[in-house]
Amino acid sequence: MTSAPRIAIVGAGLVGGYLGGCLHGHARVTLVCRERVAAMLASTGIAVSGGAGPTRRIAPPELDIALDVSGAAQADLVLVTAKSTATASIARALESVLEPEAVVVSFQNGMRNAAWLRERLPRNAVLAGTVPFNVASPSPGMFRRGEFGELMVEDAPALAPFVPVFAAAGVALARRGDITAVQWAKLLVNLVNPVNALGDLPLRAQLADRTWRRCLALALREALAVYRAAGIRPARITPMPMRWLPIVLELPDALFARAAGTMLSMDPQARTSMSEDLRAGRRTEIDDLNGEVVALAASRGVRAPVNARLVELVHAAEQHARRYTGPELLGDLRGAGSAAIASSTSVPGSAR
Ligand SMILES: NC(=O)c1ccc[n+]([C@@H]2O[C@H](COP(=O)([O-])OP(=O)(O)OC[C@H]3O[C@@H](n4cnc5c(N)ncnc54)[C@H](OP(=O)(O)O)[C@@H]3O)[C@@H](O)[C@H]2O)c1
Structure with a gap:
């Protein structure tokens, strides 16, 4: 690649x-987005902040925006950043284009996106990735990165030409030989999503309250027990x-703030993207997050009743905004x- 790569x-x-x-x-970037997003960006442009650098602004005329995946036809690199619920249809659309x-x-949460893409795109190198930080949009066109942490991508020779480009852009890629373990770890982090969405509160306010933290601790302890039953060792991200977290989450508020202050150092208005989805009346990724824990439990002949209940409640909230x-x-x-304990087939020690 002699000139700047094309990234869709x-x-x-x-x-x-x-x-x-x-x-x-x-890089020469094309944004493939919905019409409503395109209309917004065409009026506001993009401003990005957070991370190490100052706010960076891109004026509307500088943006290359496409309304369908044909915008990815010439791309050297395609980043899929839609919700997991859209991956199958995006994979189908990319099949005839790339x-x-x-x-x-x-760059999606959930365990299965890369596999869905690979199935439809067998000629392409398809790599799994993880975004460890939160991105909030405090105003139209403004994208603010929350917590720190590096993008993580499955290591492969095909990635090499893009590594310096991402580093120069302030979004360095950590190349991981253990991406599946990273994704299992990220899945544990994402278990906060339904608790946040069902509470409809900013995440920081919620985590400052022990009752909400106990809800998360229940889901997390159960998921860790399911992982143990399945022999899964999540990466440390x-x-x-992670195995300490259920205990720390259950501490009284003042002790929690001392033991895990960084968890409370986020933007006070930040919510999880599942919370934003419920508020906007969109389908959520719940089946790919807590639902994945439930499926894993079932594959091992055990149950995960707390995570199963969270899946049920979020699906119900998708229909009626409870x-x-x-x-x-x-x-x-x-x-x-x-x-579940009464019916005695749940993972030992998972429900407390
Ligand atoms: N937001 C965060 O802070 C964060 C942090 C880490 C990881 N993640 C993960 O990253 C992924 C993306 O999250 P996000 O919050 O960025 O999602 P998002 O804000 O909902 O953005 C995804 C966009 O893709 C659009 N889309 C879906 N299918 C499309 C298609 N075929 N063509 C063009 N546009 C399409 C969606 O439109 P519709 O809504 O109309 O479908 C939506 O505007 C998720 O897996 C999420 O869990 C998010």
Whole structure:
């Protein structure tokens, strides 16, 4: 590749808008997005902030925006940044568009996106990736990166030409030989999504409250027990080992703030993307997050009643916008856990 690579970002929303804003100028970026997003960006342009550098602004005329995946036809690299619920249809659409040399990276949560893309794009190098930080949009066209952490991508020779481009753009790629273990770890981090979405509160306020943290601890403890049953060892991607987290989450508020202050150092308005989806009346990724824990449990002949209940509640909230108080949700999840213990096939030690 002699000139700047062409990078298509398919499903440009929060993650895609942020990455597009960072990569613009370092690569020839095309944003493949919905009409409503295109109309917004055509009026606001993009501003990206957070991470190490100052706010970076790209004026509307500088943006290359496409309304369908034909915008990815010439791409050297395609970043898929839509929700997992859109991956299968994006994979189908890309099938007739991509050059065989194009490299595809899934920057999505969930365990199955890269496999869905590979199935439809057998000629392309398809790599799994993870975005460890949160991206918020405090105003139209503004994409603010929250917590720190590096993008992580499955290591492969095909990635090499793009590594310096991402580094120059301030979004360095950590090349991982253990991406599946990284994804299992990220799945644990994402278990906060339904708790946040059902509470409909900013995440920081929620994590400052022990009742909400106990809801998360129930889901996390159960998922860790399922992982043990399945022989899965998640990678270490957080400052604190995940196995300590349920205990730390259950500490009284003041002790929690001391033991895990970095968890409270996020943007006070930030919410999880599942919370944004429920608020906007969109389908959520719940089946690919807590649903994955439930499926894994089932594959090992055990149950994950707390995560199964969270899946049920989020699907119900997708239909009728029910929101919970902390005590309501905690009571409901404890009830689900106890009922499973009574029927005695849940993972030993998972429901407390
Ligand atoms: N947001 C975060 O802070 C964050 C952090 C880490 C990881 N993640 C993960 O990153 C992924 C992306 O999350 P996000 O929050 O950036 O999602 P998002 O804001 O919903 O952006 C995705 C965008 O892609 C659009 N889209 C879907 N199919 C498309 C298609 N065929 N063509 C063009 N546009 C299409 C969606 O439109 P519709 O809504 O109309 O479908 C939406 O505008 C998810 O897996 C999420 O879990 C998010």
